[in-house]
Amino acid sequence: MKRQLILCAALSASLSVSAQHYYTDAHNTDIQRHTLRVAPQRAEFILPDVNGYTIYKADLHTHSVYSDGDCTPEFRVREAWYDGLDVLAITEHVEYRRHEGKMLHFLKGYVPAGTEAFNNSIISKPADERGIQSDLNYPVRLAQETAQAYGITIVPGAEVTREPVAYGHYNALFTTDNNAIYAPDALQSLRNAKAQGALVMHNHPGWRRKSLDHPEFEVAAYGEGLIDGIEIMNGGEFYPKAIARAHEKNLFVAANTDIHDSATETYRAQGHRRNMTLIFATENTLPALREAIEARRTLAYSFGTLAGDEQLLKDLFTASVGIRTLRTDAHGRRTVALTNRTSVQYVLCVPGQNPFILKPFSTVTMNVAKDAPLRLSVENMWCSEQDHPLVEIAL
Helix, strand or coil, X not given: CHHHHHHHHXXXXXXXXXXXXXXXXXXXXCCEEECCCCCCCCCCCCCCCECCEEEXXXXXXXXXXXXXXXXXXXXXXXXXXXXXXXXXXXXXXXXXXXXXXXXXXXXXXXXXXXXXXXXXXXXXXXXXXXXXXXXXXXXXXXXXXXXXXXXXXXXXXXXXXXXXXXXXXXXXXXXXXXXXXXXXCHHHHHHHHHHCCCEXXXXXXXXXXXXXXXXXXXHHHHHCCCCCEEEEXXXXXXXXXXXXXXXXXXXXXXXXXXXXXXXXXXXXXXXXCCCEEEEEECCCCHHHHHHHHHCCCEEEEECCEEEECHHHHHXXXXXXXXXXXXXXCCCCCEEEEEEXXXXXXXXXXXXXXXXXXXXXXXXXXXXXXXXXXXXXXXXXXXCCCCCCCEEEECC
16 A cells, blocks of 8 residues: 555656646647747857957858759748858759749649740750740749848859769859859850859869869869859868868858758758858848958858868957966966857867867866967868968967
8 A cells, every 4th residue: 555655646746747847828728838849949159250250150052942952942041040040042053943843733723734844954955945934033032031030141142053073063142133144055154143243152063073173164164263262061071172272263162051951851960060151241231241252251161170261260269269377386387278159169289299179168278388378279170181270379
């Protein structure tokens, strides 16, 4: 009997605690709502101001159902907000729209009988004389309408998509009319984009290739000055050699998702942050963002790795990490504390020693010799194909 009473008391207490996870709906008392089911919340990615600039988190390469993605532009905006982004480019493929036929079939009661999709996949073949009939500006407008409720800036864009080995793929950013970009000649397509004031980014330069060596088409495109930026990182791919190209040719660097499915599937479900192009700008407006990109104040961020200009990387690190002296012993040796005030995890190494990790919003202590500065190599920052910035901090 005593055991039964104890069991009943435990069960009663358990049910009581469980019941506390519900509350009565304010408008309908017949509904009990679970307290642990909360509204979706934005996962902030905290970065410091650097040299008077705010760092805006951007994804400059995304796709929706209006080319070959699996989500709507409206969903892309909401997803970007919850992932902590401030800027989003909608960059549908100009030459490839795999859902076009499905859309026409779904709308068969609204279009003339026998209407079929054409020129929806002309990556490796010429378009027919009718040209591209889809409105390639429409997905941008849909994203812009949704973005107003989230404070996200939409960069209008489109992707010039040709055979990847001989030609490659290129994002036109800050476009004014995506419908005026296509030409049978791929170089002319890039010229058309530049003629309307677009900046052109070379996408995933190593994708499906055996090296980053320039094919003939790239020699011509770079030679004409048609390329303004390059993806150092695309999805899970990282191209260290592209950093040197960016330095040599004065290109802005970028890290983008090139997302087709959901970011949850590709990043969050695996415990990762999505790729980001970090833009150092005065404000989150199209003119200010463009000014920053043209001035090459961008860094690439992917899977915890940062890449780009050495000085900009150093400036980001020194703005991210605070240092204070905790103790100085009788021999002048100091014990210092390094505090990471950001969402970036840093992998640090004192020359000649083993690397260590400084986690986000955490502090580590270390010893520094008398009258010596603190020297740290930031191992998860890349300023060239092989080099990491060496930061020297006076104490």
